[in-house]
Amino acid sequence: MNELPLIDIVALAWFVVLWVGYSLFAKKRARHIHCLSSILRSLRVDWMYAVTHKDNHIADASLIGNVERNVTFFASSTVLVLAGVFTVLASSDAFVRVINQLPFTAEQTANLVILKLAGLAAILVFAFFKFTWSIRQFGFVSVLLGMAPNMSRSTVSEEARDRYARNTAKVLDQAGHEYNYGLRAYYFALAYLCWFTNPLFFIVASAVVVGVLYRREYRSRVLRALLATKGFEPGPMPEDERKAQLKATSTRLEEFENELKDNKQGD
Template sequence: MRDIPLIDLIAIGWFLLLWVGYSLFAKKRARHIHCLSSILRTLRVDWMYAVTHKDQHIADAALIGNVERNVTFFASSTILVLAGVLTVLASSEQFVRVIDQLPFTVEQSPTLVLFKLAGMATIMVFAFFKFTWSIRQFGFVSVLLGMAPNMSRSTVSEEERDRYARNTAKVLDQAGHEYNYGLRAYYFALAYLCWFANPWFFITASAVVVGVLYRREYRSRVLRALLATKGYEPGPMPEHERLAQHAAVSTQVQDISEKKDKSE
């Protein structure tokens, strides 16, 4: 650690603070504010509830398989990136000479470069574990789709359909979250690359990544479009909607319950 300048220690501390802090912030905020995570949770419950009213689930399985292939692509790419980082580790001195020839770079010792490469390898390992765990959970969803109750089974009650929809959507939601964590690691890895040139670039790039993530998850046009499908508006959730989000109850099931209450 003595060979690492103070500004580099500050930069890596700032990077970790932003990454961990934003992840915690986004997870907590999703419970009270409309965002991509909250609306997708609702739509996944509605999707799984619709599955219980179908006799064929071929299209649904194809959709899950398509997402699973995307995650598999990123997992495979992560292994290739990790292999490249390990290769550079074996020839760090040549890598230092290449960096020194780039514009806006600062002088850095081989020890510092090794430290930076080890950090990049750690980020890739983290992303790989997130992607592979996401793949496994999408596989679990495929199993759940295979045993989904359908309209041909008249003995299946609405309560059973609701329970299936909520729990299957929860597994699907968790798979989506792990995929998102892996993608987020890629975003921050791009900011991390700036550290090889200049710690000030690294500090700036980390803040820019957080700004991009925040805008896409809370201020993007696609978020407004997704919210509009349910008649929601960007901003804080109303109390009744927040409770429904917490319970992960679909709109269809709530409507059915209300109709039953009125009929009684």
């Protein structure tokens, strides 16, 4: 920390607080307020329930494969960007000279620039792990789609269809969340780049990224359009919808507890 001036420590702490704080805020708020996360969860359940009433699932598999390719693109791109960061680390002295010649740039040492590059590499590694875990989970969804023809038989009860739809949608929802976390890391990485010029720019850019994320997840036109498909309006969830989500969550917890009891009895 001796290499890090006080203003840089404040800027870095501000960046971490905004990133972690917004992630926790968005996760908690999605349980009570209509947002992209909540409406997509509901639409995914409807999608998987529709799957249980179809014999042909080629289109569904294609849609999952298309999203999986997008995530794979970001994962591959992250590896290339990481390679670029390590290349800059190898020639940090030349990079410092270029940075110090830019206008509005605070004077900084080679060790400070190396420290900043290491932080950028850490953000990219985090994004890579999120993207690759998302890819694996989309693969799990493909496996679940593979068993969907069994669920479309007339002998399957509605309770079984509903259980399949909700749990498959849960896996799909988790894959989407991991993808979203990776993209969010990219957003904050762009703000992080401003730290190489000036810590004040870094502080402002971090706040701007949070503002952009909030507007897109809670105030965007696409959110209004998605909510309209279910007859919802932006804002707090109706009480019956919140109860339905809590009931679905409690049902999953009961199933998990029953599985644990069965495993213990089997042992």
